[in-house]
Amino acid sequence: MFESSTPSLRSHLVIRMVDAARTAAQCQAEMLVSIGELFRARLAEFGECEDYAVDTYAAVAAEVAATLRCSLAMGSSHLRYALAMQERLPQVGRVFEGGGIDYDTFKRIVFRTDLIVDDGRLASADEHLALATPRWGTLSRGKLDKAIDKAVAKADPDAVRRRAEDSGRDRYVEICETDAGVCEIRGRAFDAVGRALDKRLDELAATVCDQDPRTKDQRRTDALQPLADRADRLACRCGLDACPMAGMKPPRTGIVIHVVAEQATLEGSGDAPGYTFDADSLIPAELLRELAAVAKQVPVIPPVDAVPESSYVPSKALADFVRCRDLTCRAPGCDKPATSCELDHTVPYADGGATHASNIKCLCVTHHLLKTFCGWQDLQLPDGTIVWTLPGGQVYVTTPGSALLFPGLSAPTGVLSAAQGRGIGKPGTAAGLAERMAKMPRRSRTRRQNRDAAIAEERRLNQQSRLAAREKIRKIIGPHAGEDRADEDPPPF
Template sequence: MFDERTDADLLEMMRRGQRNERVAIAERLLAAGRLCQQRMRSVEAAERAQWCIDNWEAVAAEVAAELGVSQGRASSQMNYGVQLIERLPKLGVLFASGAIEYRIVITAIFRTGLIVDADLLDAVDTRLAQQAAGWNTCSEEKLKERIDWFVRELDPHAVRAARRADDDRHIETTPAADGMAEIYGRVRASDAAAFDQRLNQLAATVCRDDPRTTRQRRSDALGAWSAGIPTMQCECGSGECPAGADSANDPTQIVIHLLAEAKTVTGEGDAPALLAGYGGIPAETVRTMAKHAKLRPVVGGKELNAEPRYRPSNALAEFIRCRDLTCRFPGCDRPASMTDIDHTVPYPLGPTHPSNLKLLCRLHHLLKTFYAGAGGWADRQLPDGTVVWTSPSGRTYTTKPGGALFFPQLFTPTAELKLPQAPAQNEPGRGVMMPARRRTRTQDRADRIRWERGLNEARAAAHPPPF
């Protein structure tokens, strides 16, 4: 494709590709915004404004399924599209032409978010549309500086004030390679100092013959501290270790689930185990952990039959969680620990059986329950755990059990059931059962804007110009 191209041709392809990319992103966001507008104008949207899962969430689920992204990302894209259509239409036209980058658009949407006067917002939109094409080379800080200049000039109380450093406290954990994970965050200095000392104290509870380095002991100390164990397990291997008497593994309320083949645990095989959300754990680590863990065999789906009750037995529930691993709605990856076990065909029409059970997070469980029937979501489950979803727009999406990728035996088809069509669930009065919001989404947004503008007004009153 590129062999016969001149330097000029390649540069032109790059420029054209960049412009097409911008146009495509704008098309996606604006389409999401238009779909949202259309659905929010319906009578049902007003009736469901107080629902926990309102029409916005319902549209976000459909967008997430179509794009193969999470519910949160879909909601963000809908919001950007609506903002470009309703609040910054001139900037939206410029974006759709391919003249500006996506990061300019999302920065402008956020930095102008506190403007409530329509005329002032139009004036800012006009200036952005006139100037933004020349900002593609600007850094994030420069973009904020220029957009804030326009906002401050026209509506000083709408400038986004920097958050205090203390407001940005957070702790994050992310998966890493080879059965490891990374922990990072931002905490108060006093808490960091206490945390640092506590790791040192725990790392010192082993004897001097422990083979680990100080850094390794501090890392392992985090596991003991998280489990509420007062001392670390010494690894010197001596039966007369002076730290041994204090290294008992007291039972705690901290539980993690590791999914492994029996041969890995016994040493007959070296297949890695799975720690959901973090990936593979080396076989050697699994066997070390197994010495102090509670082992619980997972009963295969073929060995499980229909149960004469709504709530599945522990064995059946464990199989469903290990097979699915995450919520089975398209685009959702919430882990098994945060999901419900759902009957695809509602009980008692559909049995409590592996071929009729799957995991759904609470959001998508409510969505399936209250947005079903004519013009809503429908799902069909196959014996191997595959679920075929049909959206309100008639589009179909297929999800397969997450555990089957790592342990194919979990994908073995269970009994094929003759199930009736799931009944429509949108009968009158059903909405009364939906958990309700205290305030609608629109009220929440208006309150946040009033609160933030109020802080700016109070700040200006306390320190009037010149500053």
């Protein structure tokens, strides 16, 4: 049994919810304001650096990601919205700062106004949206997008984001982790492509004998493997020595998926899950043993008390160990898989740093450049722990990804002298960092040029679609009808 709350209590709880939602929006807006101010401060220190491989935008996005312990992509996203709040949509930004709209609504407005390039038209849309959006809190996402699009269309018809059904430009395939060791695949493709894929999966699913224990749906799913391997058959799982398909297994290919696992699990005496680099996910022991039966196994031996290697490039054994120990990029917040990372000497090899597990770690390309040219300093401990000091003085500590999953890989690998591998980089002055950044590799096209080109192309396609729709309507209602409205958009028939 329960007693219903009094009306006054319910009213108080509703007010608390509203206040909490407004406060949350204000805090998120304040976060973006701080990010924008950080960007301006870095611009004042180092300049625009637009043609650098890691420009000021990327450097600040990485600093944001480290501070908020999020991915580089998320850090870049926060910076993008911070700049839009200051430069493109200041009036909507003030509504956001006051808690009148939430972060999700603000992000949708930024995205759907991205194609407006004329300052006057953008200011008009900004003013309209600032007045209207606080009243749109009850709209669904779809209706909210349509309401924003109406404001954009009024300001600039060619800047409206076209819907998926308007063209095939939003084709995609997405692979998402779900349960342990299983993923979900979804996407959009042209009809002909989908039909061909459906037929090919049926064909591959039919290349096993009648005693295969899997259902048709399971075989169609498993057929994605030989499809990816460019094989012409699905391996049969009947387990019979006399299987008519036994001599017709799919050929080996050059596609490799790296998995880290305990030997005890593979032998059946342990139940620890395995880890797959590219998907950043765990594989249950039962599935791991099934996969191991057809996989190449390479032992990873921790190089405890091993002497430093003489060459700059680590041996395969050392490289394999470092990647299995680290699992991901070792910069704070970064989750790029170790197999996609570069191996970095914490103390540079040219400065006497050792090619040794206690002085080598995985860094993605962006964080490697930040460490080399942008004043990110790091100290590496014998167990693989990294102590980072960023240009602003913030200190972050990252531990190897294997510390929790495979603690044996995170055991200390030997103490090196400061000159060989534990000394932290020299603190950089603003002048020194600017001089170092001047040596940064250059990009062929700046971030602004790429963005302007993408916007121009989407606007061109939008205009082409709009004019085609207008011509179609003219053919329906007559060649001379509506000539006095030639510069207006057609009604939404």
